[in-house]
Structure formats: structure tokens, C-alpha cells
Amino acid sequence: MIKEMEWNWGTKLVIGMGCFMAFIIVLAVKMFNSSPDALVDNDYYEKGLNYDKEYTLKEQVKMDHASPEVKVGSEGIILTFKAAAEGKINLVRTADKRMDKVIQIKTDEKNRAAIPLTGIAKGRWKLIINWNSAGKSYLDEQEVMVE
Template sequence: MNWGTKAALGLATFMTFIIVLGVFMFNSKDDALVETDYYEKGINYDQDYNRKEQVRTDHAEPVIATGQETLVLNFKESAKGTIKLMRTSDKSLDRMVPFETDSASRVVIPSASLKKGSWRVIINWQSNEKAYLYEQEISIN
């Protein structure tokens, strides 16, 4: 086999590889990086930014503690809102939890049903007629 044949076979193999990857990419339906409500999030970006800045202005960052069987969120004042638990590796495990703080201004969420690993916690709440938004990465062991 001379060098021309080897070069042609190498080029054909590379082209086949690229075509197979292209077909696989177009037939893949599950893409965790694509948001389903992309435009709504873009329109509401200013509101989200203002709520995040309100957390910094009021020093209202909740303290998140992960335990063996619970996830505890401690707020500075009584609050009511929603907690979105997002699994960074699998969108199907995401959860939305409505909450209202107890008399000690805390929320306790059972974490036994949550898969171990990295999670993003997005807390959207209201306290004293002010709106807040806070995000944090946590690890559940």
C-alpha cells in the first residue's frame, strides 16, 4: 500500500467520523444547557439583578447549612417564597419548594431524597415587603 492510498483512507476515516458526530448532534434531544424559557429570563433580567442587589444592600444573605438528612436555611427575618434546587448534572432532578420561615426565621428541608453531589440553590423570597433573590452552590454528602 503506497502513501497515497493511506492518505485517502485516513481522510475518508476522518470525514466519516465528522459526519457521524454531526448526525448524532442533530438527533440528540436532551440538552441540559438550553433553557426552555430563555426569552422570559432575558426580559426579567433587570428585576432579578435588582433583587440580588437588594440582598447585598440589606445584608440579607441566608445561611445555608447541609446536614446528614436536612438542608437548613437561616434568614435574618421572617420570609416567604420559593427555593429552587437545581442539579447541575441532571435537569430531571430539579425541584421547586415553596416555603415560609418558622418562628426562628429558618427553613428545614429534608435532604434524604436529594442525590449526593453538587446542587445550585436559588432562593426567591419576600421579607418586609422587599423582594430578594440569592443563589449559591452547595454540596450534599
């Protein structure tokens, strides 16, 4: 006859604690080896201090109906402004902060600025457009899909 192995409560307790400790160790190793969260902003304090300035610039866009028209085409991202403009565009990739870009812009005679698609990955991008036009400062945010 085959004799069954007897397990007393002390053996079961030690095996259970061992499994729990192994589980905690695996979670700790996984946490330390995981990539940082792209949704967490490291400079949130500075952005909080500048919130009033940004809000005022966004409201200026609404009052002057100055929001630029954004189109994505084969030649790149084309921004059409209401008047001649000069400033910068932050291309923000929410999925990967390392892909973010800052591009200086200046409109042509048709009040258009073009951003070539070279070096810009396909996917959803957030455009933070900060520009000066006719002596006023503006800030606008739009999302585009680069295909």
C-alpha cells in the first residue's frame, strides 16, 4: 500500500508563508524594473505656478477667435493662422515622453507654418502652440493623428 504523506498545520503554515514571501519578492522586482509612468509629470509644481498665465493666453485665443487651423497631410502638419505669427510648438507624445519635440515656427506670406513629418512617429500627438501675433500672445492645444 501507498502511504499518504501527512501534513500537519505547521508544515502548511511554512509553505504558505514561503509562497507569500515569493509573491512579494516577485512584485518588488517587477516594480523596480518597470518603466516610469508617462502620465506622471515631474515638473507639476512649476506648471501649477504657471497655470494662471496659460489660462489667460488660452482665453485670449477664444476672445480673438485666433485658434489656428491644423491639417495633417503628405507634406507635414500645416498650421494656418489668422495673421502673421511667430512662436514655438511643443509636440507631445503622451505615450512616450522621450519622443516630445519643440519646434520654432514663423508663418509665410499666407500665414501658414509647416512642420515636416520627418522624425515624427505615427500616432496621436498633442500640439501645444505658443505664438505671438499682432502684439498679443496666445496659447492653444490641439490633438492630431499622424498617419
